Amino acid sequence: QELVMRLQIHRKLNKHTGCVNTVGFNAAGDTLISGSDDQRVMLWDWDTGAxxxxFHSGHGDNVFQARFMPYTNDRTIVTCSADGEVRVAKIQDGRDVLTSLLGEHDGRAHKLAIEPGSPYIFYSCGEDGHVQHV
Structure with a gap:
C-alpha cells in the first residue's frame, strides 16, 4: 500500500483530439507511440513529452492498436482499427509517411501481436473471430 500511495502522474501528453486507445514504447524505451479515435498516430519523445x-493512419475509424515493428529503426509501424483494416505505415527519409492496407477483418480489428525478433511477421485479431497472420 505504501508503494501505491507514492505513485503519481509523471507527465500528461495532450495532443490527440479523440479517445486514446493504444500506447506502447519502442524497443529503446525513448519513444512512445499512441493511436486514437482521431485516426492519428503520434510518436512522443519520452524525455521531453514533445x-x-x-500522421494520419489511413484508417477510416478509431485506431485500436499501433505497434513498432522490430529491427526497422522505428520506421515501420502496424495499426489496426474499428474499420477492420490492418495497415502498415512506413516513415520515409523526408519524414513523409506512406500507409497501405495489408489485411482486413469482417468487423472491427482490435489487437496486434508482433512475432518476437521478426521485422515482417505479426498477427491481428478481430470481431470476425479470426486471427490473421499478416
Whole structure:
C-alpha cells in the first residue's frame, strides 16, 4: 500500500483530439507511440513529452492498436482499427509517411501481436473471430 500511495502522474501528453486507445514504447524505451479515435498516430519523445511526429493512419475509424515493428529503426509501424483494416505505415527519409492496407477483418480489428525478433511477421485479431497472420 505504501508503494501505491507514492505513485503519481509523471507527465500528461495532450495532443490527440479523440479517445486514446493504444500506447506502447519502442524497443529503446525513448519513444512512445499512441493511436486514437482521431485516426492519428503520434510518436512522443519520452524525455521531453514533445510530439516527434504525427500522421494520419489511413484508417477510416478509431485506431485500436499501433505497434513498432522490430529491427526497422522505428520506421515501420502496424495499426489496426474499428474499420477492420490492418495497415502498415512506413516513415520515409523526408519524414513523409506512406500507409497501405495489408489485411482486413469482417468487423472491427482490435489487437496486434508482433512475432518476437521478426521485422515482417505479426498477427491481428478481430470481431470476425479470426486471427490473421499478416
Amino acid at each position: 510530439v516527434k511526429m504525427q
